Amino acid sequence: MLVPLPVKDIMQTPARTVDPETTIVAAARRLRDEGIGSLVVERDGECVGIITESDIVAVAAAEGDTDALTVGDVMSTALVTIDPDADIETAVERLRTHGVKKLPVVGADGLVGMVTTTDISSYLPHLSHRSLSAADRSDRPERRRFTRPDTLYENDDWEFESYGTADGIDVGDHVRFTKTLSERDVEQFAEVSGDTNRLHLDDTFATGSRFGRRIVHGTLVSGLISAALARLPGLTIYLSQELSYRGPVDIGERVTAHCEVVEQLRENRYRLATAVDDSDGECVVEGDAVVISDPIPGPG
Secondary structure, three states, X not given: OOOOOEHHHOOEOOOOEEOOOOEHHHHHHHHHHHOOOEEEEEEOOEEEEEEEHXXXXXXXXXXXXXXXXXXXXXXXXXXXXXXXXXXXXXXXXXXXXXXXXXXXXXXXXXXXXXXEHHHHHOOOHHHHOOOOOHHHHHOOOOOEEEOOOXXXXXXXXXXXXXXXXXOOOOOOOEEEEEEEOOHHHHHHHHHHHOOOOHHHHOHHHHHOOOOOOOEOOHHHHHHHHHHHHOOOOOEEEEEEEEEEEOOOOEOOOEEEEEEEEEEEOOOOEEEEEEEEEOOOOOEEEEEEEEEEEEOOOOOO
16 A cells, blocks of 8 residues: 555445434344444434443443433543545544544435454554654663664665664664665666566556656565665564555665664564655555564574
């Protein structure tokens, strides 16, 4: 995926609705029987609230006897919605800002679906993780710049900076790697990988695409993350990588991969926030990785 993904492409549809006069007991049965976590409350075709499993549990704990209560008595009326054409990054921001987990999707014709944090995490799994905040960094030792990578060779076109505290890696260490993705890179990647999609190789064909031009292979762009990881101290070995492609990269564009160690999982296993920025500093690839960091093998 190399274009912003709209909410309408990932939302659950149809959204389940309920009348405000419905009893809490009946609403609870629907949630259970239909295997869903919420119901949008509609009155005369207008969205007036939302009721969730958590709402029902809370009122049952507080009131005990819920037989006399209706959905209208306990629903949340501060309804936060989103347009079906909004991108999922906007949905994430709205969920975070309002502290909710579900967004009814409302278009010109009314309610058309529901999008939840679970739906979004399937496309942007890295958003369930947090990067280090300024407060987190404050109690970490000061990082210093390393200029010697553990790589076989470097190229004059490449730039890198690696920051850490010692020969091994630790939470807070970070690295960036920059190179130009040239015509030759694209052609060689197509040959080596077998990905000869004409979008990357044929100007005439690509002009008719949604991009209007040739673009670099997404996997080639994300490959710069691996190049950045290779420039962390020690021998870095991939265990997993989750990615979201947020925008295209033009052939001949200079891009930068960033990696930051954000969590130690075991003695030598770490989770890193990873990203690639285009020449304007806009993020085009984002995700996270889990790696093993081994000592550099000695001569022998």
